Amino acid sequence: MSPARDLDGHRYDVIVVGAGWAGSLVAKRLGSQGWRVLVLEAGTTTLDTWPGHLDAMNTFYSSLIKVPNAPYRANTAAPSPSVLDTVPHKGVHRYQSVGYLVQEGPLPYGTDYLRAGGGTGMHWLGLTPRMLPQDFKVRTEFGYGRDWPIGYDDLQHWYCEAEREIGVAGDAAEQTREIGLPFPEGYVFPMHEIPSSYVDRVMAEHLDGKTVVDPGTDEPVELRVVNTPHGRNSTPNQAYDGGRGFRPQDAVGLPNYGERCVGNASCTPICPVQAKYNPLKTQAQWSRKVTLIDRAVVSRVLVADNGRVTGVEYQAYDDPATPVATTRTVEADVVVVAAHAIESARLLLASELANSSDQVGRNLMDHPVMLAWGLMPHQVGPFRGPGSTSAFERFRMGESRKEHAPWRLVIANWGWTWAAGSPGSDVAEMLGIPETPFQQRKKALYGVPLRERLGDRIGRQIAFQFELEQDAQPGNRVTIDRRHRDALGNCRPILSYDLSDHVKKGMQAAMGVSHQIFDLLGAEERTAYQADAPSYFEYEGTGYAFNGAGHGCGTHVMGDDRRTSVVDQWQRSWDHANLYLVGCGSMPSIGTSNPSLTMSALALRSVERIHQDLTELHRPLVLRPAPAPEYAHPTEARP
Amino acid sequence: MTVRDPLTGLTGFTDIKTPLAEIEQPPFEIPRTVPKLRYFLQAALALEFLTIPPYLTAMYTIKPGANQEAWYALRAVVLEEMLHMTLVANMLNAVGGKPVVADPRFVTDYPAKLPYAKEQVPIALRGFGREAIRTGLWIERPEKMEDLPRTGKEPDPRGWTSIGQFYATIREGMRRLAEKQPDLFDGDLTRQVGPEDFYNSGGRAFPVTDLASALKAIELISEQGEGVPGSIYNPDERLFGQANELAHYFRFMEVHEERRYGPLDTPASGPTGPALPIDWTAAYRIDPQAKVADYPPDSEVRLAAEHFNQVYARLLWLLDRSFNGEPKQLQAAIPVMLELRDLAAQLYANPHPDPARAAKGVHASATFEITQAELLAAKKQLDTGAGATALLASLA
Structure with a gap:
C-alpha cells in the first residue's frame, strides 16, 4: 500500500x-x-x-x-x-x-x-x-x-x-x-x-572580432565566443x-x-x-x-x-x-x-x-529553437564535453529587439545530434538504409571504410542553436x-x-546571420527544413522549422x-x-x-x-494584564 | 607456489608459477632523518600505486552490465587508492620531497609479492573472480599489529609484517622528527593537491601542512582500507561528514561472501545482511601472468596491448607533473584514465591470439608494463602537445 x-x-x-x-x-x-x-x-x-x-x-x-x-x-x-x-x-x-x-x-x-x-x-x-x-x-x-x-x-x-x-x-x-x-x-x-570545448575554440579562432550584419536592422554585430x-x-x-x-x-x-x-x-x-x-x-x-x-x-x-x-x-x-x-x-x-x-x-x-x-x-x-548545421573542412572534435559550453551573446540585446525577437546563438558540442539524429542517422545512411521500408536498400559501407567515413563525417559536424x-x-x-x-x-x-510575427522576424534575421557565419567559417551549410516537419511554416516565402x-x-x-x-x-x-x-x-x-x-x-x-x-x-498571543473590568469577575455576583 | 588462505584454510593462488616481482621496501626501522622519511614516503607512494592495476583489472573484466554491485565496490576502492596516493604525495611534498612516478622503477611487474608481509602472496592482474577478490582481501586485511621496529644501530632483523605496521612506523618517525624540527612540514604549498582538484571521488584531497594534517592523512589511508579499529566502517563520516561507508576489506568480503553487512554486523560476525548475488561467470577469463611479449609481433592484439601501455606511460607523466608543482594536471589525467578504461575493455573483449588458449576461453588483457623507452616516447608526445593545442596550431 x-x-x-x-x-x-x-x-x-x-x-x-x-x-x-x-x-x-x-x-x-x-x-x-x-x-x-x-x-x-x-x-x-x-x-x-x-x-x-x-x-x-x-x-x-x-x-x-x-x-x-x-x-x-x-x-x-x-x-x-x-x-x-x-x-x-x-x-x-x-x-x-x-x-x-x-x-x-x-x-x-x-x-x-x-x-x-x-x-x-x-x-x-x-x-x-x-x-x-x-x-x-x-x-x-x-x-x-x-x-x-x-x-x-x-x-x-x-x-x-x-x-x-x-x-x-x-x-x-x-x-x-x-x-x-x-x-x-x-x-x-x-x-x-567549465573549460570551453574544442569546437568553441575553433569558432573563436575563425570568428572572434568578425562582424555579421543583422538583416532585420542592417546593423553590424560583432561576434565573440563567450563561455556560458x-x-x-x-x-x-x-x-x-x-x-x-x-x-x-x-x-x-x-x-x-x-x-x-x-x-x-x-x-x-x-x-x-x-x-x-x-x-x-x-x-x-x-x-x-x-x-x-x-x-x-x-x-x-x-x-x-x-x-x-x-x-x-x-x-x-x-x-x-x-x-x-x-x-x-x-x-x-x-x-x-x-x-x-x-x-x-x-x-x-x-x-x-x-x-x-x-x-x-x-x-x-x-x-523556439531554430537549428542550423553544417560540415567544417577539418576535424572539430564534437562530443567532447557538455552539449554546449559557449555562445555568441550579442544577439540577445539592444535596439534590434524592437524589430525582431532576440536570440542566444548557442554553439552545439554534440554534432548534428539534435539537428539530424547523429550519429545514428549517419550510420544508417552509410549502411544504405532507406528512409522508409518501401524503398530499396542502397549500397552499404562496412568495416574500415565505414569507420573512416563515419569518423570523418561526425568529426566535422557543427551546429548552432538559435534560441529565440x-x-x-x-x-x-x-x-x-x-x-x-x-x-x-x-x-x-x-x-x-x-x-508571433516578432518571433518569425527573429527567425528570418537569424537565418541571414547563420548563412554569414557558415561563410566566414568556410563551412558547408547543410541546414534543411523539411516541408513535412510538424513545426514547418512559411514566412514571407521562406520555410522554417x-x-x-x-x-x-x-x-x-x-x-x-x-x-x-x-x-x-x-x-x-x-x-x-x-x-x-x-x-x-x-x-x-x-x-x-x-x-x-x-x-x-x-x-x-x-x-x-x-x-x-x-x-x-x-505568532503567539501576547498575554497582557486585562484592562480593569467594568463589571466584576464572573464568579462574583453580577449586579 | 601455495598460500594458505586465511578465509577458507585452503591453499590458494596455485596458478602462479613464475617468481614474484618485489617492490623496494625500506629497512625495518623507524626513519630518523628527513631524507629517510622521504624515502619511506616514496615507498608508500609505490605501495598505493601497486594496488591500482589489479583492482582495475578485476573491475574492467566484468562483462558489460553484469555484477553492478561488485563493479561499484571495486570502483569505490580504486578511487580511494587514488586518494591515498595523492595524500602520500602531499605528505612527501610537505617534507620537501619530490615524488617520483614517471620512472620504470616506480612501476612493479606483475605478479608482484604482497609487500610488507611475511607470506608469499602473489598480487596478480586477475580477471574478476573469487581469486581476484581474495587478493584484495589479502592487501586490505586488518591485522593485529606487531610491534614497531626497535631502535638500534642496525635495522631490526625481524622485518615487516603488515602494511598497517609500515604506516604506523612512518607515523612514529614523523612524530619524532617533528618534535626535533618544527619546520619539518614547510614544503612549498603550491605543490599540494587540494579539494579543488580532487573531490567526490572516494573523498577529497586536503593539503598536508603540519603534523596534524599529516597524521590525519595516515589515519585516513589506514582506516579506509582496514576500517576503524574494531569496526567494518571507514572514517569518512568522522573526517568528511559523509555517510557511513564500509572499509575496503569489508567491501571485498561482501562480494566474496555474496552477502551484505547488516547494520549490527562486526568484523567478527561477517556479513549477515541481504544477499548480494554475484555471477562469477559474467567476466572475461584472462591469463593473470600475461605479458605483451606473449602476443605475436604485429598482431592486432599485440598492437592494442602496446598502445595501452603507451597511454599508461602518458598517465604516469601527468600524475608525475600533478604531484610536482602542477596539481591542475590532474584534470588532464582523468580523460587519460577513461581512455585506458576503453582500451582495456577492447582487449578483454578480444579472444587470446593463441588459438589453443582462445579455445579454453582465455581473452587478451592489458598488461600494465612500463619501460624507459615507453616513458620517453610518452614524454615527447606530451611535450609536442598531444591533443587540442597541436590541432589548433595546425589551423593557423
Whole structure:
C-alpha cells in the first residue's frame, strides 16, 4: 500500500505540490527553518537511489531515439508528454499530437516535461545564464510582451543564492565584460568556468572580432565566443564566499561520487556521473521536517469561503502501470503549487481557483529553437564535453529587439545530434538504409571504410542553436475540457500555441546571420527544413522549422495589477493570500536565458515571504494584564 | 607456489608459477632523518600505486552490465587508492620531497609479492573472480599489529609484517622528527593537491601542512582500507561528514561472501545482511601472468596491448607533473584514465591470439608494463602537445 493513503486528514505547515526543481528548493529552505513541509509528488521517486539511476542509464542506452524523456519509465497514472508525441499529419495543421498533451494551435508546442521525483530538472542541459537587466522590461523598452513587476536589482541577491544552491561554474568577470551583467562587488561563481570545448575554440579562432550584419536592422554585430555559466561540477573556486570556497554536492544514492564533468556529452537526457546538478541533490539536503510522498496526484486545491486555501485533494495510487487511485485530502496553512508551468495551470483550472484575472494558462512561452548545421573542412572534435559550453551573446540585446525577437546563438558540442539524429542517422545512411521500408536498400559501407567515413563525417559536424525569445501572447494558452481526461480522470492539458510575427522576424534575421557565419567559417551549410516537419511554416516565402527547448513559462503570470496577472511579485496568488504558485509559470518574459536559474532565484525569494507569512500566523498571543473590568469577575455576583 | 588462505584454510593462488616481482621496501626501522622519511614516503607512494592495476583489472573484466554491485565496490576502492596516493604525495611534498612516478622503477611487474608481509602472496592482474577478490582481501586485511621496529644501530632483523605496521612506523618517525624540527612540514604549498582538484571521488584531497594534517592523512589511508579499529566502517563520516561507508576489506568480503553487512554486523560476525548475488561467470577469463611479449609481433592484439601501455606511460607523466608543482594536471589525467578504461575493455573483449588458449576461453588483457623507452616516447608526445593545442596550431 502506498504511504500516500495514510495521510488523510493530516495537517502540515506547508504543502508543496511537485518534487521538482522549484518545489525541492522551497522545501529545503522552509524545512531548514523548522516548518513542517509535506511534498506531494505525482510520479515515482526511484531515481533518488543508485539502482534507480542505473536503471535510467540502461533505459537510455537501450532506447532507439535518445529524446529527453528516454531514460525515464512510463507512468500511466501520472503520464508525461514526450517530444515524440508530435507527429507529421496532413490535415488542418501539419502536425498531430498523439500523447498526453492535446494540441489545437496553429503550430505544435514541441516540448516535454517529466512527472517524477526531480521533475524536468532531471534532463535539463545544465546551463545557467542570468537574464539581462533589459529583459525585465521588454514592453517599456522594446514594445513587445510583458514587463516584470520587479527588476534585475531585486533579484541580484537571489541569483547569487540560486547559484550557491545549484553550484554554478562560470566566469563572472567575463559575463560583466561581454554581456554587461552586474554582480555584487568582487563576486565569483562557486566554481571556475567549465573549460570551453574544442569546437568553441575553433569558432573563436575563425570568428572572434568578425562582424555579421543583422538583416532585420542592417546593423553590424560583432561576434565573440563567450563561455556560458553551467550547473555542472568543475573546479571549486577557493575565492568563493569570501575565501571559504565551495564544496560540490555528492551524487544522489552513492556517496563519494559525483565528480567534475568528464564530458560524456549526454547531459540531456542524463548525466552518467552526476556532475550535473539535479533537484535530487537538493532533496538530499532536506531536513527531517520535510516529508516526501510520491504517487500522489494532486487533483484539486481546496479553498474556504473566506478565500484562503485549506489544503489539497489528491489521488493516491500504488502501481504506475495500474491507474487505480483512492482520493484523500491533507491540510496546511500555506499551499505552494510548483508542478511545472503547464501542470500548475492545469491544476488551477481544474480547481477553478486564482483566476479572477482570466490569465491562468495564458501567455505560455518557450524558447523556439531554430537549428542550423553544417560540415567544417577539418576535424572539430564534437562530443567532447557538455552539449554546449559557449555562445555568441550579442544577439540577445539592444535596439534590434524592437524589430525582431532576440536570440542566444548557442554553439552545439554534440554534432548534428539534435539537428539530424547523429550519429545514428549517419550510420544508417552509410549502411544504405532507406528512409522508409518501401524503398530499396542502397549500397552499404562496412568495416574500415565505414569507420573512416563515419569518423570523418561526425568529426566535422557543427551546429548552432538559435534560441529565440518568445513574447507573452494571451492566445498561447493551456485550457482543460472535461472530454479530454487521463486514466485517473484528471483533465489533460489542451494547448494552443503559435509564434508571433516578432518571433518569425527573429527567425528570418537569424537565418541571414547563420548563412554569414557558415561563410566566414568556410563551412558547408547543410541546414534543411523539411516541408513535412510538424513545426514547418512559411514566412514571407521562406520555410522554417523549429524545436521546443523545454522552457515552459508564463502560465500563472506575475504582475503588479491583480486585474491583469495571476500572482504578485512574491508569486502569491492575488485571489488567495496563502496560495503560492512557484515556477517558470510566473515569468512575464523570459529573455534569451535558459529559465531554471531565474526560476530558482524567484523560488528562493518567495521562501522568504512564505516564512514571514507563516511566522505571522504562528505568532503567539501576547498575554497582557486585562484592562480593569467594568463589571466584576464572573464568579462574583453580577449586579 | 601455495598460500594458505586465511578465509577458507585452503591453499590458494596455485596458478602462479613464475617468481614474484618485489617492490623496494625500506629497512625495518623507524626513519630518523628527513631524507629517510622521504624515502619511506616514496615507498608508500609505490605501495598505493601497486594496488591500482589489479583492482582495475578485476573491475574492467566484468562483462558489460553484469555484477553492478561488485563493479561499484571495486570502483569505490580504486578511487580511494587514488586518494591515498595523492595524500602520500602531499605528505612527501610537505617534507620537501619530490615524488617520483614517471620512472620504470616506480612501476612493479606483475605478479608482484604482497609487500610488507611475511607470506608469499602473489598480487596478480586477475580477471574478476573469487581469486581476484581474495587478493584484495589479502592487501586490505586488518591485522593485529606487531610491534614497531626497535631502535638500534642496525635495522631490526625481524622485518615487516603488515602494511598497517609500515604506516604506523612512518607515523612514529614523523612524530619524532617533528618534535626535533618544527619546520619539518614547510614544503612549498603550491605543490599540494587540494579539494579543488580532487573531490567526490572516494573523498577529497586536503593539503598536508603540519603534523596534524599529516597524521590525519595516515589515519585516513589506514582506516579506509582496514576500517576503524574494531569496526567494518571507514572514517569518512568522522573526517568528511559523509555517510557511513564500509572499509575496503569489508567491501571485498561482501562480494566474496555474496552477502551484505547488516547494520549490527562486526568484523567478527561477517556479513549477515541481504544477499548480494554475484555471477562469477559474467567476466572475461584472462591469463593473470600475461605479458605483451606473449602476443605475436604485429598482431592486432599485440598492437592494442602496446598502445595501452603507451597511454599508461602518458598517465604516469601527468600524475608525475600533478604531484610536482602542477596539481591542475590532474584534470588532464582523468580523460587519460577513461581512455585506458576503453582500451582495456577492447582487449578483454578480444579472444587470446593463441588459438589453443582462445579455445579454453582465455581473452587478451592489458598488461600494465612500463619501460624507459615507453616513458620517453610518452614524454615527447606530451611535450609536442598531444591533443587540442597541436590541432589548433595546425589551423593557423
